[in-house]
Amino acid sequence: MPPDGSTKIFLLLLPFVLFTLRICHGGKILIVPLEGSHWVYMDIMVKALHSRGHSVDVVRTNKSWYIKDDSPHYKTITVPVTEAFNHDFINPILKKIIDIERGESSAMSFASLQVEMFTAMFNMHRIMCKMATIMFQDKDLMNSLKERKYDMVLTDPAWGAGIMLAHALKLPLVYNVRWITSGEGHLAIAPSPLSYIPMTGSGLSDKMSFIQRVKNLIFYVIWQAQDGFLIGPQYQAVCDEFFGPEVRYSDLLQGADLWLMRADFVFEFPRPTMPNVVYMGGFQCKPSEPLSGDLEEFVQSSGEHGVIIMSLGTFVSELPADMANEIAAAFAKLPQKVIWRHKGDRPATLGNNTLLVDWMPQNDLLGHPKIKLFVAHGGTNGIQEAIYHGVPVVGLPVFFDQYDNLLRLKERGGAKILTLATVDKGNNFLEAIEEVLTEPSYRMNMQRLSRLHRDQPVKPMDTALFWIEFVMRHKGAAHLRTESYRLPWYSYHSLDVVLSFLATVAVITFLPLVFFRYARLEKCIKRQTNKK
Incomplete structure (x- = not known):
């Protein structure tokens, strides 16, 4: 029996009604993100939250590096600042770090590198504390935020502004986290025995000799000193000014309702954890999409030899000219085609097999059947995408956690690591690439990691979205939160x-x-x- 007129109208209006109900039941989320590559994967989560009917506001500065002011997925709240974390801030630091790492290895160079890193961290958090101060002093802004009645704050705790803002607004707090202001996220919330939990920067695995455990302890002391003398006091000063001295920043940091951890135990070394830590490593990964015509044509022209891609991430746009020339010369000797994300001057030794690009669809290239190798700096995003697609890696770490990330792949047989000090010495770079290309174990190990990573009952993104909505439904997750941080x-x-x-x-x-x-x-x- 064919439907009557009223039934037809109802069927036509049903999708609109369902969509309206979905929007009405969506939550209001305030996001305080990090800049650079951290925003890249936060933006992926923002789009997923928007697709589920949630209203998203994003806090940014008027000097924002990556966060656009106009987006169909979120509205922006812009804070006027005179100084921000962007290319102008990071480029001079990276140049100094590269120069130090390329010099002779010695106690002096190690000390110089630590001083440079300490200075960079101090200034980065000084900028963020200034931003937080501007927000809290702006009564109109704070009243506006309170009137919007958000359901929660989602922030990246590598910066502390979002943590303090959640306290000021008295809202549940969720982290998109791997790093916090004082180091690796687990260290603040879960038991972390130094006998088998390697500290960031130590270059150690979870299997340590006595001397290595001594080294691990030294790095732990360095991290604690950095937090205790350079970083923590800056945030505590903001808390003292606006909340009173009885509010400790360390308590605010540890007291988040939920920690969405950008790692999983296919990548991370096994370690103790807590019930409010939810693992979503690789949540940004997805099946590859078709390449653009010109790029696909270049990839297909590689024939049976395949393609190598190289990218050193968001922060490193170019390398010193002599190093870039050595890398280009090594690529020119390979039968493979090469796609290299490089923004500096064109290397004089560049071969006909190498294509320089300002940007590349990294996920789509890694998922292409012609890809043989990924030359990477060791950022979390790239490592997770390489695992997802099962592509072996030659690593060129630059700073912070990148060596440690690559070390985790090396320990599992999926990567080979070169330092900046050795990459342009002799044929080191060429030999490393040829070894990974010709030794089948590298690709076999990465494909095994890929199978392990994909073999989950729920996709990492779906897990993250469930727990975000869980916190909104229940106004927090206090029953999962340990009270250990309140103890002296x-x-x-x-x-x-x-x-x-x-x-x-x-x-x-x-x-x-x-x-x-x-x-x-x-x-x-x-x-x-x-x-x-």
């Missing part, structure tokens, strides 16, 4: 219990000795008295 350090490590136990044992052990000694002394005194 001596209580956390039960030193007060141990000391009280030792004191009790000491009293029980020595009190009879004191009593007998006193009794013996009394007896001696009486004897002396009787003699007199």
Whole structure:
């Protein structure tokens, strides 16, 4: 029986009604992101949240590097600043770091590198604290944010502005996290024995000798000193000014409802964790899409030899000219075609097999059947995409966590690492590429990691979205949050219990000795008295 007119109208309006209901039931989310590559994957999550009917506002500065002011997926809240984290800030730092790493390896060069990193971290967090101060001083802005009645704050805790803003607005707090202001995220929330948890920058795995454990401890002390003297006090000063000295920044940082961790245990070394840590490593990965006509034609022209792609990420747009020439010369000797994301001057030794591009569809290229190798700096995004698509890696780490990320792949047999100090020495670069191309174990190991990563009951993005909406539905996730961060350090490590136990044992052990000694002394005194 054909539907009547009213039924037809209802069927036509049904999608609109469902869409309207979806929007009405969507939440309001305030996002305080990081710049650079961190925004790239936060933007992917923003689009996914928008597609589920949520209203998203994004806090940015008027000097924003990556975050556009106009987007169909979010609205922006722009904070006026005089200084920001962008290319002008990062490029001079990277140049100094590359120069130091290319110099002779010595205690002095290590110290110089640490000083440069400490200075960069201090200034980066100084900029963020200034931004937070501007926000909190702007009463109109803060009142506007309160009036919008957000359901939660989603932030990247590598910067602390979003953490403090969530406290000011009294909202549930969710992290899109791998790094926090004081280092690797797990260190702030989960037990982290230094005997098998390698510190960032140490270049160690979870299998350490005695000397390596000593080195790991030294790096732990360095990280603690950096946080205790350079970073933490800056955020605490903002808390003191606007919330009062009784509010500790460290408590705010550790007190987030949910930690969406950008790692999984296919990539990360096994370690203790907590119930409010949800792993979504590779959430940004997806099947590859067809390449543009010109790019596909170039890839297909590689024939049976295939293609190598090279990208050093968001921060490193170009390399020193002599290093770029050595790399280009090595590529020119290969039968493979090469696609290289390079923004500097065209290397004089560039071969006909190499295509220079300002930007590349990295995920789509890694998923192409012609891709044989990925030359990468070791950023989390690129490593996760290489794992997802099962592509072996030759790593050229530049700074911060990149060596440690690549080390995790190397330990699993999927990567070979070169340092900046050796990449242009002799034929090191060419030999590393040829080894990974010709030794089947590299590709086999990466494909095994890819199968492990994909073999999950729920996709990482769907897991992340579920838990974000869980926090909105339940106004937080306090039942998953440990209260350990409220304990003083001596209580956390039960030193007060141990000391009280030792004191009790000491009293029980020595009190009879004191009593007998006193009794013996009394007896001696009486004897002396009787003699007199």
